[in-house]
Amino acid sequence: MRQRILIVEDEEVIRKFSRVQLTKAGYEVFEAEDGEKAILQLGQHRFDLIICDIVMPNKDGWELMKEIKTSPKTRDVPIIVLTAKNRDSDMFKAYDLGAAYYIPKPFTKAQLFYGIDQIFGEHREPQNDIDISNQYDGADESVNEGKP
């Protein structure tokens, strides 16, 4: 089963090339243009990775991350923060909120895939084989491991 990635990004161009690159790499790619749409997607599907922008209309990346990390269903899904707000303080904030990786914009394909490899290197086990309760138990641990 292909791994599912949700790209949450208001910039259409970024969504477009990321989709092309990730699809070519064999991932199943879903898109959301803002935080609220992402929540809808998260309610409908199960994802292995979320790539999330920060500055977005309706619901920004910070709020989205908070919701993902507080919901039992999604708290274990690793998040890569992708943002043009490339101040150090933003990076720290991202990791504090539970991001697994941080990629500052502008970024290259190599940077993106390095980040994804970092995640999936640590989370090799296919997520769909773990039942909800197990996922629930190991949640805190996995998040902590995700931290640098």
Next chain:
Amino acid sequence: MEKLRNQNRKKIILSLRWTVIIVTSYLILLDKGSITEVGSYCYLFVVAYILTNVVLTFLPGAWFSNLKLFYFLSLFDIGFVSLGMYLSQMVTTTDFYLVFFLIIILASISRNYKLLVVISGIIALIYGYLLYLWGLLGSESGVGYALRIPFIFIMSCFYGYIVQTFLKEKKRQFAVSEGKFRALFEHSYEGIIILKDSEFKISHLNREAERLTAHRRGDLVQRTVFDLFRPWERDKALHFLEEVAQKGGGRTDSLPLMRKDGTPVEVDLSIKRIDLGEETYFQVIFRDLTSLRILEKKIRENKRNLEAILDGIQDRISLVSPDYQILRVNKAVIEKHNSGYKELVGKKCFEAYYQRSLPCEKCPLTVTLQTRQASSSILRVPGLSATEQIFSYPISNEEGNMISIIIHYRDITQEQQLQEQLIRSEKLAGLGILTSGISHEINNPLSGVIGMAEIGLEEDDPFQIQGYFKDILNCGQRIQEITKGLSSYSKTAKTNEQTLVDIQEALESSLKMAQMSVKNRWVEVVKTFQPVQRIEADLGEIQLVFNHLITNAFQAIRGDRGRIILSISSSKDSVQVKVGDNGIGIPSKHLKKIFDPFFTTKTVGEGKGLGLNIAYRIITKYEGTIDVESDEGSGTTFSVEFPVRRGQE
């Protein structure tokens, strides 16, 4: 008055007696031939009688008001005329006339009717006795003579009655008119004292004079007026009175009177000399000035206080008339212009202060003269590098007419320099915020360029590659837009050039700039722009104003139903810009303070509380206005108005 009456009485008595003397003497001398042996007595009688009246002529008039003299004269005349009748003897017709004359004299000069009746009775009896002596009663025509006795009595009573009635009526009329004048005198609101003769003795005083001096009337009459002055002021009072006594006319002086208890009472004395016949009177009229003096003192104190306040103010303050003439200046003006008070007062303000021949352009006084309202303006002092803020406030009299204008000059050179610095630093700070916002704005399309190029390199389908190139081009153009805006912005941050600013352009670029630095940049922005005139200003400053207002609007919006309304419109001589939002609004208790420096409701780090203050400073610098309307919970609208000068565009 009294003296005049005495004089009249004297004249009447003397002339009546002269008549009696002449008639009596004539009658006696007419019979001289028949009584030769006693003729010498007759002459003696006539001379003696004339002499009595000559003596009376030299007696003082006042004696004639004395009843004793009157009774004495009555008895004396009765005796003398009776003697005359005796001397004339037997002249039957003559004696009757003599008696009749006597009756007339008595009736005329008598004041007492009862006395007249008694005297008439006595005369009638004497006459009867004389007739008996002469043996006329026993003659053939004795009855005719006897009838004369009651006739004399009745005639004198009747005549006396007529005279009395006439006199009474006269007296009554006199009493009425005297009463009127006395009432006027008594009830005057001014104290009146009548002095008599050169000794200045008090002869009359009215009620108010009694009240003011606290003396009783009886205590003052016949005392000299100087007793009413304090000892060390008596010479002064004497000097006033003597001057009036010598030169006549009158004079008014301010000299306190002394009350009975020795305390002074402030009065204005009007002294007038009044000549009545030979007598000289002085009328002294005075009014109580105590309350007036207290008021004057208060006014003087207030004046001193005001002067002290004015002089204590370090700013220059002038009072000028509506024709620009300086009426009064404070110490700061004198020091600034290195001149004297008297040299400045009376000159035109523009001549004295700015060496001009015409009022200054933009002078607030000119505005105040037209509008009757307070006004202010900022003037660059010609020839000096100073800047002054000038306020003018109209002063009206009770009828509402403008009588003078207060002009308040403040040297704001330093303040202006500081303000310029503040605005400049704020522009640079804005640039800093902008730079971080811009890096975000650029990084997004830049990511697009890199990402699209990368997938393009791996793509074989030329149709797809063409699409990627289009995307790359779009991203590149977006970056170009941003850097263009940035360069214009950084330029305005550094220069202070005044150019003709397109308000719409400034508002749009400010919106873009604000959107880069706020979180909720996707809030709907409604624009209603009318074409308006350009205004002469520093673009950077105008953008700073708009940026602060728009940023605030974005920050006020919570949730996703936000909307910002930007509008531009114009009227005859101004351009209006409105920045409205439907955000949280401003609590009414904060509305008055929002333009104050360092007033903020934001947390530390979010805002310094300078944004609106700087906006206000910039707007007032361009003589514009800024207003705010806000309802807590439903939104806020800031309205900015810039004046457009004629001859522009």
